[in-house]
Amino acid sequence: QVQLVESGGGLVQAGGSLRLSCAASGQTFSGFAMGWFRQAPGKEREFVAAISRLGGTILYADAVKGRFTISRGNAENTVNLQTNSLKPEDTATYYCAARYFGASERPPDYDYWGRGTQVTVSS
Numbered sequence: 011q012v013q014l015v016e017s018g019g020g021l022v023q024a025g026g027s028l029r030l031s032c033a034a035s036g037q038t039f040s041g042f043a044m045g046w047f048r049q050a051p052g053k054e055r056e057f058v059a060a061i062s063r064l065g066g067t068i069l070y071a072d073a074v075k076g077r078f079t080i081s082r083g084n085a086e087n088t089v090n091l092q093t094n095s096l097k098p099e100d101t102a103t104y105y106c107a108a109r110y111f112g113a114s115e116r117p118p119d120y121d122y123w124g125r126g127t128q129v130t131v132s133s
Contacts, residue, residue, distance in 0.1 A: 012036035012108050012122045019104060019127030022096055026131070030091040032106030032124060040064065043113045044082060044089040045120060048102035048129075058104070059091060060113035067113050074100075096131045103128050 018030040032044070045060035059080035060069045068080060079092040089106055104127050107120035114120070 012039070012042060014106050014108060014122055014124035016104065016106050016124045016127040019129045021130045021132065024097055024131055024133050026096050027092070027094045028096065028129060030093065030104055030106075030127060030129070032089045032091075034087045034089070034108065039087040040084040042108040042110060042122075044080075045107045045109070045114065046080060046089075046091045046104060047107060047117055048100075048104045049126075050102040053102075055105070055117050057115040057117070060115065061089065062113045069113050069115055071115070093129070096129075098131045098133045101129060101131050 013035045015033045018028055022028055040063055043062050046058040047055050048058050049055040057071050058074055059078055061080045061082050065082055077095045082089040106124045108122040109120045
């Protein structure tokens with residue numbers, strides 16, 4: 011099992027940046043591919059970014075490509091999401107998730123989830 015705790019959310023003006031972090035504990039972190047997802051009120055959870063176990067494969071949703079960057083530090087047991095040029099439509103609760111196999115865009119593929127961190131972007 012692995013426990014995930016997100017941090018770094020907050021209120022920011024449009025055009026601003028936030029760095030989200032997810033700290034993992036439990037099983038060996040490098041054994042998991044990691045993903046970031048988000049969910050806005052009244053909407054389904056959607057894929058944001060994912061990174062494979064050793065970082066060789068990185069995936070982004072089209073909506074965030076060029077603005078967000080996912081990275082991981084296996085020695086620190088963390089995965090980060092640098093969010094730049096934020097837009098009001100990026101407002102959501104952001105979740106990190108872990109899965110045993112390769113990076114995936116599909117929420118059902120993930121085995122473990124954090125509780126989320128709120129990102130609010132004002133216009």
